[in-house]
Amino acid sequence: MAESSRITARDGVRADARRNRERVLVAARAVFAEHGIDAPMATVARRAGVGVATLYRHFPTRDALVRGAFAQQMETCARALTEALAAVDPWQGFQQLVETVCALQREERGFPAAFVAAFPETASEHARSRQRAERDFTTLVRRAQASGALRADFHPSDLAVVLLAHCGLATALPDDGAASRRLVAYLLQSFRTDPANKPLPPPAALTLRSLPIATASPQGQRPSRA
Template sequence: MRSDAASNRRRVLDAARALFVSRGLDVPMATIARHAGVGVATLYRRFPTREALVAEVFSDEFTACAAIVDDALADDDAWRAFRRIIETVCASQTQDREFNDALLSSFPGSAGFERGLPRIEEGFAEVVRRAKAEGRLREDFDVSDLSLVFLANRGVIGDATTAPAASRRLVAHLLRSFEAGRAEPARPLPPPAPLGLGRLPRTAGG
């Protein structure tokens, strides 16, 4: 790649990431080109679809997500591996909401997503299978429920000041509901996050 072409590509990726963070994944491609200081034709020559651009912008995050699954597969404790995936990815969601939006969107048909998603999905499915075989995960848990977990977690991380605490507590509640055949006392819940509902008067049993 010529140096000018490489420079244009880098500017497009930097502009796209900044705009995805500030405006969301549906920011117009023309806006990205303008912020990158390149023509729209140049942008589309390098990234013919929005999906291709999103996949390239978040390629490092896809690699990191796949590594989380690979680490879980190497764990000989299936429940701990399952818990690790949920906790780690949800924690990252509080820091990189745009990538998780991309992950949940899936963008079928994009080369970047087609390379990354099957590896993540198949690895998670194997972790789920192992945890069920050990009798630690409810039999009615479905692999697709992972998306529900991420969507629920996304709903509590709107406020950056409370996002980490809210996410940790939500995930702890969810993991308790998923666990079967507990062999030890339940892990204590993380402290409550200072959310709006938390300021309401507590009931006698609350």
């Protein structure tokens, strides 16, 4: 299977192409942070110092670009989940997880929207990793409940509720993060077991997998078009 002769360098990609790809990603993060993930593609290209065509060659759709730009953050999320599962105290793990993801959402502007708008369900690779994430999270929840720290009526879908709500907040208020921290603290507090807790309304009938996909328009999260 060795690469046939004449063709290119190391990984079969020309050096300048690889360089440009990286430049585009950096620019995309910056621009998305500044103007939201709906910012014109041309702006990203200009910022990266490349032509539009180059941008489109590397990332044929806005979605691909968004995904590429925030792949690292996504991985951090995945890692946080793994670590949470590995934590000795499952409640600690749970808390860590929520805080980490929310911190990411608040630090990397544009990421919240990207996170929610996320991947079309067709992207099988991502669908798979999402499924796994969901399963892992459910495990974490069950353990934390077994330990007595997480309220028994917490439902895994509540994570989606938290993330969407926090995303809305972070998007609306790209400030120093005080509001975000405040919200997270309130929520974590109400997730703890407490004899005084009154029963909750029924959980939302959604899986982590189902919602961002179905809801979000292909690019960005706001519906439009007549």
